[in-house]
Amino acid sequence: MTECRIKRIVGRQIFDSRGTPTVEASVLLKNGVMSSASVPSGASKGMYEAFEMRDEEREFYGKGVKRAINNINTELSRILESKRADDQALIDSIMIEADGTANKSALGANAILAVSLACAKAAATSYKMPLYRYLGGVGARVLPTPMMNILNGGAHADNNLDIQEFMIVPSVFDSFSRAMRAGAEIYMALKNLLKEKKLSIAVGDEGGFAPNLENEYKALELICDAAQKAGYTPGKDVFIALDIASSEWADEKGNYKLPKCGKKMTCEELSLYYSDLTDKFPIVSIEDPFSENDWKAFERFTKKHASLQIVGDDLFVTNSERLKIGIDNSCANAILIKPNQIGTLTETLDVIRLAQKNGYKTVISHRSGDTEDSSIADIAVAVNAGQIKTGAPARGERIAKYNRLLRIESNLGMSAIYGK
Numbered sequence: 001m002t003e004c005r006i007k008r009i010v011g012r013q014i015f016d017s018r019g020t021p022t023v024e025a026s027v028l029l030k031n032g033v034m035s036s037a038s039v040p041s042g043a044s045k046g047m048y049e050a051f052e053m054r055d056e057e058r059e060f061y062g063k064g065v066k067r068a069i070n071n072i073n074t075e076l077s078r079i080l081e082s083k084r085a086d087d088q089a090l091i092d093s094i095m096i097e098a099d100g101t102a103n104k105s106a107l108g109a110n111a112i113l114a115v116s117l118a119c120a121k122a123a124a125t126s127y128k129m130p131l132y133r134y135l136g137g138v139g140a141r142v143l144p145t146p147m148m149n150i151l152n153g154g155a156h157a158d159n160n161l162d163i164q165e166f167m168i169v170p171s172v173f174d175s176f177s178r179a180m181r182a183g184a185e186i187y188m189a190l191k192n193l194l195k196e197k198k199l200s201i202a203v204g205d206e207g208g209f210a211p212n213l214e215n216e217y218k219a220l221e222l223i224c225d226a227a228q229k230a231g232y233t234p235g236k237d238v239f240i241a242l243d244i245a246s247s248e249w250a251d252e253k254g255n256y257k258l259p260k261c262g263k264k265m266t267c268e269e270l271s272l273y274y275s276d277l278t279d280k281f282p283i284v285s286i287e288d289p290f291s292e293n294d295w296k297a298f299e300r301f302t303k304k305h306a307s308l309q310i311v312g313d314d315l316f317v318t319n320s321e322r323l324k325i326g327i328d329n330s331c332a333n334a335i336l337i338k339p340n341q342i343g344t345l346t347e348t349l350d351v352i353r354l355a356q357k358n359g360y361k362t363v364i365s366h367r368s369g370d371t372e373d374s375s376i377a378d379i380a381v382a383v384n385a386g387q388i389k390t391g392a393p394a395r396g397e398r399i400a401k402y403n404r405l406l407r408i409e410s411n412l413g414m415s416a417i418y419g420k
């Protein structure tokens with residue numbers, strides 16, 4: 001099939017939702033198909049993530065991506081010319097080899113991922129298939145449960161909450177669109193509640209509200225009140241998920257200091273704090289309860305909370321080698337999947353397969369700085385991931401993913417599966 005061979009690849013700088021430069025790649029095939037993909041960027045990054053190449057010059061306060069773009073337009077274009085866009089594993093391995101480093105620091109994971117995803121989209125278009133169908137085949141049918149981040153804290157907001165994400169999980173409805181309705185109604189109810197209480201309705205990076213509150217308990221109470229106001233029963237119709245993002249709290253000695261309230265805690269104290277939160281509120285999932293280096297704390301906590309979903313984000317960084325350590329030591333029971341933490345689509349699909357084979361749940365995820373690219377929605381359906389976290393049901397770059405899932409659901413019609 002000569003027609004789906006790559007003719008040219010063009011990189012360009014665009015902007016993410018925080019107004020920071022990011023990378024977009026367009027792949028032009030010999031058959032005339034052209035597809036583009038862009039990459040997101042995190043604020044609370046894990047230390048073991050693949051390398052995001054930034055220019056570190058005066059322009060854009062050091063956040064420019066000219067070098068990464070240049071790598072697309074020169075080396076990556078050259079080595080991939082005439083390769084088949086549908087040979088994803090080969091495309092990705094050529095880029096990995098050309099980079100030659102363990103963390104993609106020579107060419108930049110942002111440059112490599114943009115090309116990797118654009119190739120997949122171009123191949124799918126060549127086969128006249130939606131991306132989820134091309135990647136997942138006829139078995140791709142499960143619409144993910146959305147984890148909607150309706151209250152922001154931590155590094156994503158300027159308020160006084162130390163926990164980064166308070167998410168609602170509408171998992172028990174019979175369709176994705178019905179679950180979206182619940183999420184959107186609760187988001188609206190929360191806005192009204194905040195207004196009534198004369199609290200700020202300004203939003204954080206992921207579109208959730210970011211008011212100053214007495215403490216995290218108050219945040220959880222507000223969410224439960226909002227759910228009730230919208231006509232849903234917390235613990236029955238909707239549940240709560242937290243992303244602690246506690247790597248941001250950790251010091252070198254293995255202790256934790258909550259940056260905003262200033263409180264210091266050992267990992268045992270933190271563990272008791274989470275037990276108290278889960279006793280008092282219908283929390284079904286906790287992400288990064290301990291830092292990326294605290295394997296032992298993860299192991300103990302996972303053993304103690306068998307029925308809780310414990311998600312490794314900074315802990316696993318979408319990396320098969322790190323997930324294997326987790327599997328061998330029973331650390332966490334779910335993995336957050338962020339393609340830009342590892343840098344290619346092939347490696348992303350590999351780590352998802354490894355997780356699923358070993359009984360780990362998979363949550364496909366956006367980044368706090370994101371673009372209108374909605375590939376993660378297609379990936380979530382392609383691999384029947386079961387869960388997606390892509391922010392509040394608000395702001396264009398978050399809604400792009402939810403709207404894509406709504407379109408996929410209507411496309412699948414009777415074949416769509418939700419919440420089973």
Ligand code: PGA
Nearest residue numbers: 042043044045245367368
């Ligand atoms: P980030 O945060 O995209 O800012 O790294 C998201 C997360 O921690 O899950």
Ligand code: ZN
Nearest residue numbers: 243245287313
């Ligand atoms: Zn996280």
